[in-house]
Amino acid sequence: MLTLKYITENTQDVIQRLSKKHFDGESIINEVVALDNLRKSTQMLLDNSSAEMNNLSKEIGVLFKQGKQAEAAAAKEKTTHLKESIKAYDEQLTDIEQKLTNLLVQVPNLPHASVPAGKHxxxxxxxxxxxxxxxxxxxxxxxxxxxxxxxxxxxxxxxxxxxxxxxxxxxxxxxxxxxxxxxxxxxxxxxxxxxxxxxxxxxxxxxxxxxxxxxxxxxxxxxxxxxxxxxxxxxxxxxxxxxxxxxxxxxxxxxxxxxxxxxxxxxxxxxxxxxxxxxxxxxxxxxxxxxxxxxxxxxxxxxxxxxxxxxxxxxxxxxxxxxxxxxxxxxxxxxxxxxxxxxxxxxxxxxxxxxxxxxxxxxxxxxxxxxxxxxxxxxxxxxxxxxxxxxxxxxxxxxxxxxxxxxxxxxxxxxxxxxxxxx
RNA sequence: GGAGAGGUGCUCGAGUGGUUGAAGAGGCACGCCUGGAAAGCGUGUAUACCCCUAAAGGGUAUCGAGAGUUCGAAUCUCUUCCUCUCCGCCA
Structure with missing residues (x-):
């Protein structure tokens, strides 16, 4: 399949060249580009939440070692909502990536410039x-x-x-x-x-x-x-x-x-x-x-x-x-x-x-x-x-x-x- | 098909809940050393995605795969795939 990077960087060119293969890629390629943007922003949210969670976990570990049970328990509380959002973002991301792949496998390869036009x-x-x-x-x-x-x-x-x-x-x-x-x-x-x-x-x-x-x-x-x-x-x-x-x-x-x-x-x-x-x-x-x-x-x-x-x-x-x-x-x-x-x-x-x-x-x-x-x-x-x-x-x-x-x-x-x- | 053992980075191999992308060794690359080489010393050595980019830098994920427990999993549980040993079967 075509790479996402190529499609997002050469969107109009891709659509143009697909049309030579008699493949109407306009809507599907645009959908790919939109989904890719969504993918990036979702990934950012997920990564940030995960980073925060990692930091909290480390802190909790340190607190436990120092025997500060009460503070550790308090920190644990904070992880609850983080955990939920991480799960939600992760599911969204998986879903987006699945959709992207489903679209990408439907897009044929681009014809080389030397390929003659024609249908049959x-x-x-x-x-x-x-x-x-x-x-x-x-x-x-x-x-x-x-x-x-x-x-x-x-x-x-x-x-x-x-x-x-x-x-x-x-x-x-x-x-x-x-x-x-x-x-x-x-x-x-x-x-x-x-x-x-x-x-x-x-x-x-x-x-x-x-x-x-x-x-x-x-x-x-x-x-x-x-x-x-x-x-x-x-x-x-x-x-x-x-x-x-x-x-x-x-x-x-x-x-x-x-x-x-x-x-x-x-x-x-x-x-x-x-x-x-x-x-x-x-x-x-x-x-x-x-x-x-x-x-x-x-x-x-x-x-x-x-x-x-x-x-x-x-x-x-x-x-x-x-x-x-x-x-x-x-x-x-x-x-x-x-x-x-x-x-x-x-x-x-x-x-x-x-x-x-x-x-x-x-x-x-x-x-x-x-x-x-x-x-x-x-x-x-x-x-x-x-x-x-x-x-x-x-x-x-x-x-x-x-x-x-x-x-x-x-x-x-x-x-x-x-x-x-x-x- | 039955019984058991195991799957960790380029390779070998440690690691049974805590800052481990992962000790140690080997290999490889670069540098120092040398007249040259070896030895020795030093440095480095994964992939994907995201942020920021001129460069640098930072984040997330990945220890066969998938799901779960947990604040936290290479480490615990389940499912699955694969490999090895013994037995059975067999070109």
Whole structure:
């Protein structure tokens, strides 16, 4: 969430920039500012009363030691009303802080100046593109038909075992996915990321830390008995490693990568978007996460985007990078680049990666700070990106590389798959 | 799951109602000393919020978390989370 300090010092600017995200922040921001003033004055009253109480208590202690029972008893009398007002102020303050937090979590992050205006996906800017469009043979099939033809993915079996959106991968497709995971992790390691194996289930505090809670509660699977959530992305456990942590400036940047299965309820999705591998309840993904100094976070974002580009290039997929418009960006992001690959038989661009700078928005919730070389402690910037999400990559690989003889595996993957053709 | 022990600052560790943000040691930082280093000596070493600010300074809260008793709680009571040991179960 945004910091109170920033909001109170840049009120009009905040409202202005929120409007770019099509968020009408006028009333909520003004309420925040008013509540913050109330918070300060209440805190002052509370602090003064507490100070007075502390002094009285010390005096009483001294009087008792000196054996002046009567005077001590008299002093005790005076504490009664103080105690009441302290309790009242304390309750008021707690209440105000609660209200403030409730308001603040409703306010999205501010878009970076370079974010294009716009409301929908059509307003996203194509930053750059590359790769060769494949020439498909006669009778080319979408991946769900290829999956059947070569016995690669059994969607019905998944329905039987779990439900829609939980496909069963078989044979060379299962091996292809395992190969992709290793390929992505090895590349990340070579790019300087530390590999992490995180828990797939997190507590509510972690969900709040990265912003899935409270706003996107319905998107996560929840184990009620234990009050734990299945992770929608490795971003959640990996970023929460740094919750309530004060790093040293010299430790920055922190670069972590993790493979995980991801679980998403995807409530409300339907139609061609969910056909085949396009949208699943469980899928595999390798994530990259960085914690960086605020002065360097945009250079880091550029670096991360360039890194993901090397992946799609090695996979020989037609790709393009979109600079998301303000309206299409996530709640918590300040600047996001999406990667799409072309899935030739579906004739659709599929989102396979999203790389974002959250600036201090997540860090403020996480309380992830660093102590600078100047001894001052400040919020760090967090960034993350998919590198990458598997199912749509698999869909594009299957569709784009189909030949009459079978499905070709791109050269960079062959050492990982151990085969060069699915037939 | 059953029985017991415990959770204190960067670390170890003292502290069972009174001026304790917290002894002591270690670590780290700075200074002195030195030709240089070590040793030694000295100083400093949390976070958040508020007041005042040019700077300095001051106040409040925090000893796993939450609630309570008390004029006063790291110390007492309750709840809860976590860790460790033994038993049980088990990939």
């Amino acid at each position: 996906a059509e307003d996203n800017l194509i930053e750059r593109a590359g790769g060769k469009m494949p020439l498909l043979p006669q009778g080319a099939m979408p991946h769900w038909d290829l999956a059947k033809k070569y016995d690669l993915i059994d969607f019905e079996l998944g329905v039987k075992i779990s439900g829609a959106g939980f496909p069963v991968y078989k044979g060379k497709c299962a091996r292809l996915q395992r190969a992709l995971i290793n390929f992505f992790l090895d590349n990340a390691r070579e790019a300087g990321y530390l590999e992490i194996q995180p828990p797939y289930v997190v507590n509510a505090a972690s969900g709040y830390g990265t912003g899935q809670l409270p706003d996107k509660e319905g998107q996560m699977y929840h184990c009620q008995i234990d009050d734990l959530y299945l992770i929608p992305t490795a971003e959640v456990p990996v970023t929460n490693i740094y919750r309530d942590v004060i790093l040293n400036e010299n430790d920055l940047p922190i670069k972590n990568t993790a493979y995980s299965a991801c679980f998403r309820r995807e409530a409300g999705s339907y139609g061609k978007d969910v056909r085949g591998l396009n949208r699943l309840h469980q899928f595999d993904k390798v994530e990259i996460v960085q914690i960086q100094h605020p002065d360097k976070s945009y250079d880091t974002l550029t670096e991360m985007v360039a890194y993901v580009q090397t992946l799609v290039e090695k996979l020989e997929l037609p790709w393009r990078i979109l600079r998301l418009c303000a309206g299409d960006m996530s709640f918590t992001s300040a600047l996001t680049f999406d990667f799409e690959v072309y899935s030739a038989a579906q004739e659709r661009w599929l989102e396979v990666s999203s790389v974002s700078n959250f600036e201090s928005y997540q860090a403020n919730r996480l309380k992830c700070r660093f102590k600078g070389n100047d001894k001052k402690t400040q919020l760090a910037h967090t960034l993350n990106g998919s590198a990458m999400a598997l199912p749509r990559i698999v869909a594009a690989l299957l569709e784009n590389n189909q030949t009459p003889e079978g499905i070709r595996i791109p050269a960079a993957l062959i050492p990982y798959t151990g085969f060069d053709l699915i037939d």
